[in-house]
Structure formats: structure tokens, C-alpha cells
Amino acid sequence: MAKNAESFLSLLSWPGSYCGAAKQGCCYPKTGKPTKDFKIGGIWPLSFTGEMPTNCESNTHFRLSVISNLTKSLENEWPSLSCPISGSSKLWEQEWTKYGTCSKPLFGGQYHYFHAALNLRNKVNILKMLSSAGIHPNGSFYSLRKIVDAIQSRVTYMPAIMCNEDKSGNKQLYQILLCGDTTGTKIVDCLGLPRSNCSEKIKFPSF
Template sequence: MATPVDPLELFKNFGSCSTSGPASCHNTTAVNTCCTEYPGGLLLQTQFWDTDVAGSPDDSWTIHGLWPDNCDGTYKSSCDPSRSYKDIASLLTAQNAGSTLEYMKKYWLNNAGSSEELWEHEWSKHGTCYSTLETSCLPKNSPKGAEAVAFFETVVKLFKTLPTYTWLANAGITPSSSKTYTLSELTAALKKGSGGYTPALGCQSGNLNSISWYYNLKGSLINGEFVPINSPQSSSCPSSGIKYPPRQSSSKSY
């Protein structure tokens, strides 16, 4: 039996998609949608701060997903039900992406069900809407589901470049059962850590619980270049009194 090939390696030298041209959302002429995300060229890497999900790491946020919004803030969803793959774990394992799966088991957790259900949901709702992941864009004889495996590997790779917890901690902002923070403090810390980019923060009942980092993309999602941008959306958190609660598994109070 042939050894499975990592989809990111399989696609590394595939095609002639250039990363030197305009990024998604900045093209002014017709595009090859296998090489330019269209119309969903505004990408959000979203993260959770889970306080009550078993197994959540104490020193990291967790992955929510990578969403292709249209350049005007609208978005499509569940674009191809025929590719709503089930058993993502087995799909990753079968295509030599076991290390990605192990990472997902720690950092891509569901706060309302099994992690497998979240992975299936994120692929079905958002992953199937990437134009550069259409099966017609893949190398000939690609295994079934190769584009989904590439999606999960890309999301994990991008997430590893966005250590939200560390960037906040470097500014003295850590989970606490007593302290509160201002929105300007949080955004300043994240802007400094990311090299000058402002994300959108989400709060629920005054508790910090989500973040979205925004990008445009040059080339394909599989092997293109992510171009960070400032969030075009305002944060939903109040200007002050923001709580950053510790994990319930941690009894340490700051």
C-alpha cells in the first residue's frame, strides 16, 4: 500500500497561482477563483477563550475556525452539502495528517458538544465556501476529502502564528477572578504582539470570550500568503470593566 501524502505537500508545487498580485478583496479585474478567493476574500481566524471546556489549555486560546466572509462583510455558508464530510478525525489520519489531528484535539475544542461535531460543522459551513478549495482546483487524482484535510492543516498553521494568550500576558494581562481591563489595554497589547494589527474582540456579559483576526489572501488557501489587516468590525466588548476569567480548572487567582 502506498504511503499517504500530506495534502499540503501534495499541493506545494501544484498549479501556477501567484502570490505577487493583488490580495483578495483588492482585485479590480476578473479572477481565477482557483487562485484568488472570491467572493469570500475577507478571512477571519476566530478563537475562543473557553473557561469551562474540559481539557482546554490554561495558557492558550482555542480555535473556533477560519471563515471566508465576502469583502463587504456578508458571507455564504454551507456551500456544498455533497462535501459535508463526516469523521474528520479518520479523514486526517488516513491522509497522513495525524500530527494536525493531535494538535486539534488540544486546541480546537467544542464548547457545546464533541470536538468532532465542531470540526464537521466548521468544514461544512465555512470550508466548503472557499473557492480555492473547489475540487476542480485540486491536482488530478487527489484523494477524496484532500481539500478538507488541507483546510484543517492551514487553519492550524495559521493559528500557531497567533498566540493571543501570550501577547496579552506579555502586557501583564492574564486571566483573573478579580481584575478587569479596558478595551484599549487589550487592543494595544494585541496590536503590539501582532506587529501592528487590531483584531475584533467579543464579550458576553462583560466577559472576554472570543477574538477574530482578519486577513486577505494572495493565492490559494492551500499554499498562499495570508495578508493581515485591521479588523473592519468593531469589538463587541465595553470600553472598560472587561473581565478575563480564569479557566474553571484553575484555582489560581490574580
């Protein structure tokens, strides 16, 4: 199925929403609290039919040594916030096994998968886009439409906005989904974006 992929979903997650979610807390990695910015939440192959293939090659194992010159950037841009602390490399291994193995026909292997994730992350500065529109991570509530417009006006293409809930049941800005091309080098239009689960007004928590 990976050979039929037309694009890749690039997920950018707000750590303040992960840490403030009702269903889990968070633990900072051994490298310390991540910088206050959107982080990579995943990069998933997306087929022409909108399906996301997973676990394509069970015999293709993750090797940290292959991405040794990317680990510093990955620690900053793709940290694990799950508890108990298990190290971000465990998260990268899980993502490679589930999604990265389905990208091999296009990206060519493990190194290119993680390089593409970093490259697509660097194509957009979501926090700056939102701040320029007066949308700040301070616990205030903002219009979902305003958030979408702030991003779309800068990247041209429509993003998908996903929310989770804080401990009080408020919907909060959690993930921004955009599509990258099959080379992982630029943001493109996406036919298979999931439908937003957010309310009309959503919280943008601090971190």
C-alpha cells in the first residue's frame, strides 16, 4: 500500500496540550523540558483512498546508529513526553515500525524517513503564524476558524486541527496536520485530511 501513497501527513503537536490532557500527564525527557514550540507528532503515509498503511515490514528493524547525526535535532523536535520516561529513541522506534516501514518505497529507508520528518517540520513555524494572528499559548480560548485561517494564509493549503480535552473537559488545540509530498520536501494539498474533532472555540494552553 505504501507504493500508492500520494502524500504524507505531518503531525505537529502542542506539548502543553499533551501535558494538560485529562487522560494522561507527561514526563520530560532526560534532556530536560522541551522548548516552547510545536513538536513532531508523527509522519504517516497517506494513500490515494485516504488510508494510512501501518506495520508494512515486520522484519525491518529500527537502528539508532543509522540516524546518529539526526538525534540531536530529533531530541528537540520529536521528544517523548510519555510516562514513565523511556527515552525518545523508544518513541522513534515505535513510529518507524508502525509508519516508517510503509514509507520505504518512497523515502528509501530509515534515515530518509526521519530526515523528511525534520524537513517538513522546518517548513512551517506554526507558533509564529498563530502569534502573528494574535493567537497565543496563554490559556485563552480562540475561534477554530481563526486558527485555520492563520495557518492557511501562510502555507496556502488547508490544515486539519485536532483537539484533546483538559481536566475540566475543555477542548484544547493539540495537533496541526498538514501534508508533505512523497519526497518529504514540501507542503502540498491533501485530499485525505481527517475531520476536526474540535469545538468552535478552543483553548490554547501554556507550556
